[in-house]
Amino acid sequence: MKTAYVLLTAALVASVLFALAYRPQYTPPPFEPRAVRGIPQPAESIGHVALDAHNFSFMIASALYQQQDGSLQIYLTNLPENEVYLMCEVIDLDGRILYRSGLLRPGEYLAGFYPQTRPANEAIAVRVHIYALEPESFFSAGTITIGGTLLPS
Amino acid sequence: MRNRQIGQAGGLVAINRGEITNCCSLMKINAGKKTTGGLVGENAGKISASCYSGESRRLSGGVFGSGAGEVKNSYYFHSGPDSSKRLGLLKDPSLARGFGTVSSAEDAQALGFDTESRWKYIGGPQVMMFNSESWFFDVSKSRLYSRCFKKPLVHAGPRDSAKSEYENIPQVKSIHTAQELIAFAEKVNAGDPEAVGGYIRLEDDIDLSGMAWKSIGNDPSKAFKGLFDGNGHTVSNFVVNVSDSIARGLFGHLKGEVYNLNVDCVVQGGSGVTAGGVAAYCDGGVIGCCGVVAEIKGRGVNLGGLAGVNTGTIFHSYTAGTISSGAVPWVLLAPVSALIVLAILIPALLSDLPIFAPVPFDDGIRPIGDVIDPRTGRNFVTVQFEREIDVNLATGQGQMSFMNPGTSNQNVVVQIHFTDAQAVRIMGSTGRDAGEQQRLRDNPQYDPENHRTVIAQSGAIPPGHQLDYLTLAIHPDGAALPPGQHSAIAYLIFYDIHTNNRAMMESQFPVTINAHSGV
Numbered sequence: 001m002k003t004a005y006v007l008l009t010a011a012l013v014a015s016v017l018f019a020l021a022y023r024p025q026y027t028p029p030p031f032e033p034r035a036v037r038g039i040p041q042p043a044e045s046i047g048h049v050a051l052d053a054h055n056f057s058f059m060i061a062s063a064l065y066q067q068q069d070g071s072l073q074i075y076l077t078n079l080p081e082n083e084v085y086l087m088c089e090v091i092d093l094d095g096r097i098l099y100r101s102g103l104l105r106p107g108e109y110l111a112g113f114y115p116q117t118r119p120a121n122e123a124i125a126v127r128v129h130i131y132a133l134e135p136e137s138f139f140s141a142g143t144i145t146i147g148g149t150l151l152p153s
Numbered sequence: 154m155r156n157r158q159i160g161q162a163g164g165l166v167a168i169n170r171g172e173i174t175n176c177c178s179l180m181k182i183n184a185g186k187k188t189t190g191g192l193v194g195e196n197a198g199k200i201s202a203s204c205y206s207g208e209s210r211r212l213s214g215g216v217f218g219s220g221a222g223e224v225k226n227s228y229y230f231h232s233g234p235d236s237s238k239r240l241g242l243l244k245d246p247s248l249a250r251g252f253g254t255v256s257s258a259e260d261a262q263a264l265g266f267d268t269e270s271r272w273k274y275i276g277g278p279q280v281m282m283f284n285s286e287s288w289f290f291d292v293s294k295s296r297l298y299s300r301c302f303k304k305p306l307v308h309a310g311p312r313d314s315a316k317s318e319y320e321n322i323p324q325v326k327s328i329h330t331a332q333e334l335i336a337f338a339e340k341v342n343a344g345d346p347e348a349v350g351g352y353i354r355l356e357d358d359i360d361l362s363g364m365a366w367k368s369i370g371n372d373p374s375k376a377f378k379g380l381f382d383g384n385g386h387t388v389s390n391f392v393v394n395v396s397d398s399i400a401r402g403l404f405g406h407l408k409g410e411v412y413n414l415n416v417d418c419v420v421q422g423g424s425g426v427t428a429g430g431v432a433a434y435c436d437g438g439v440i441g442c443c444g445v446v447a448e449i450k451g452r453g454v455n456l457g458g459l460a461g462v463n464t465g466t467i468f469h470s471y472t473a474g475t476i477s478s479g480a481v482p483w484v485l486l487a488p489v490s491a492l493i494v495l496a497i498l499i500p501a502l503l504s505d506l507p508i509f510a511p512v513p514f515d516d517g518i519r520p521i522g523d524v525i526d527p528r529t530g531r532n533f534v535t536v537q538f539e540r541e542i543d544v545n546l547a548t549g550q551g552q553m554s555f556m557n558p559g560t561s562n563q564n565v566v567v568q569i570h571f572t573d574a575q576a577v578r579i580m581g582s583t584g585r586d587a588g589e590q591q592r593l594r595d596n597p598q599y600d601p602e603n604h605r606t607v608i609a610q611s612g613a614i615p616p617g618h619q620l621d622y623l624t625l626a627i628h629p630d631g632a633a634l635p636p637g638q639h640s641a642i643a644y645l646i647f648y649d650i651h652t653n654n655r656a657m658m659e660s661q662f663p664v665t666i667n668a669h670s671g672v
Contacts, residue, residue, distance in 0.1 A: 008493075015493075015494045027506070029508055053657065054659070131509070138509060139653070140508075140654045140655035141655060142657050143655070143657070144657070
């Protein structure tokens with residue numbers, strides 16, 4: 001029994017030291033399974049706006065409406081001429097990630113996605129981060145942040 | 154160091170130095186490293202016409218675990234084959250009998266059990282139980298009965314000298330309720346002689362409602378010396394765990410006699426504790442026609458289902474329930490410890506999962522020696538480098554002495570650019586492979602005067618570090634920088650030191666390259 005306690009204590013101490021020292025090895029985000037090739041045509045009420053960043057451009061819904069099932073119609077589009085992957089996160093002002101996409105290749109778009117954490121069905125101030133990643137290396141190619149409001153269904 | 158607390162455990166009695174007759178135990182025992190016997194842990198007395206049939210781990214012996222006392226017509230009934238290896242490891246393998254070998258009352262009789270009056274054959278794993286018609290002791294036959302309970306006659310008329318001066322009327326104290334039993338126990342423990350030596354008879358089943366029970370006669374000097382007749386009733390629902398007593402049971406120290414009593418309780422051990430359902434110590438006392446259904450648990454020294462230590466007489470009694478040493482078994486320890494380790498590791502493993510891959514540090518960096526104290530709150534970087542870069546074409550190294558001070562909160566990657574037009578003029582080509590260059594030409598927006606080609610690039614230079622030399626790129630088409638002085642652009646790319654996010658603002662500065670052959 002004493003041996004068991006010694007081993008358990010050693011395992012716990014080792015776990016704590018490992019947890020303190022651990023730096024996770026990088027794993028690229030997964031590609032978006034709901035990605036579709038092409039350029040979407042969202043409804044007029046949602047709209048679709050093009051934005052240019054330093055070395056990439058993209059399109060995104062003008063208005064962010066939370067649907068009744070909690071999904072968000074975002075129409076994030078990685079334009080074909082880009083040489084980067086794009087992904088996005090929608091984050092509330094407390095830093096809580098409400099929605100997160102996978103990677104979109106050039107020429108793909110994501111119409112809508114489901115929440116990581118179901119937000120309240122009310123108007124919520126959010127930030128939309130669009131992350132660009134270099135293919136193969138997955139180094140950052142820049143981030144664009146857009147302020148907006150998540151509108152209720 | 155040897156654990157002195159290991160002790161003994163027995164389904165009926167932990168240590169027997171008295172007599173045990175016509176008893177049985179069905180206790181499930183898991184007492185760790187204790188010397189464990191199905192019926193008796195250590196036997197230095199006598200055991201006869203008794204049996205054990207229970208599931209237990211790590212039995213030292215089926216009937217008795219150790220000792221050289223007398224054992225007669227007593228057996229361990231088990232479910233496995235008689236030739237099993239487990240039986241061979243017991244202290245008393247010759248006393249083991251498979252259930253199947255006792256298939257009738259006659260078989261039990263042949264083993265020495267009185268199946269005509271005391272025992273009843275029932276078969277199966279239990280094999281035998283007491284004959285309920287005879288399972289009751291007439292307390293008037295107790296040695297204490299006639300000795301203790303007399304009162305002087307009150308004469309209403311002339312005395313008859315031929316008659317006895319006393320009338321044999323037992324002075325019985327009847328107990329009907331839990332409160333009365335508690336009061337009796339308190340009087341014994343206070344040393345009240347009437348209680349200590351009294352004749353007590355239960356008139357009803359007593360439910361103690363889960364109370365913490367202080368053993369009757371919890372001290373050797375206050376042992377119960379009287380006669381306790383359970384009258385076929387049960388004392389139930391109590392827990393013996395009072396920390397100031399190491400003698401734990403319904404009775405702590407018993408020098409008297411207890412008959413016809415059923416006990417249903419939990420006894421918790423502790424350091425130095427001796428525990429038993431009816432009595433911790435049967436100090437020369439008598440326990441007869443009693444039954445115990447109990448959970449005896451804890452570290453304790455001596456754990457017995459009915460009694461911890463017996464130096465008296467126990468007969469026609471049984472026990473059932475569990476005895477456990479309270480240790481966490483290995484089989485639970487592994488998953489519990491795994492869960493604890495995972496609970497520590499999982500948050501660490503899942504925390505800070507980066508979106509961006511980190512740009513590797515340049516192999517040539519060295520510390521500047523300043524205090525690394527990156528500013529927080531917003532992006533901040535200051536840099537210092539040579540605007541005239543001396544390039545040794547023999548080594549491919551350009552001396553730039555680029556410094557990223559410790560107050561920066563960005564890693565810096567340094568590139569040296571020519572415009573495509575410049576590259577063609579100086580090196581003869583842009584350095585790209587033909588396919589890539591053609592794709593650029595096919596783009597109507599391509600402008601060689603603005604489009605850049607990279608002729609040198611560093612790895613990441615973290616805050617508080619310096620890169621002395623930048624290495625020229627080796628171009629796929631073999632284009633190389635010729636000797637001479639050339640104008641170029643130093644292009645700085647910034648990555649957040651925590652998130653590896655590339656800043657949207659990048660900087661560029663004109664520089665002059667002095668390329669020479671290295672002589």
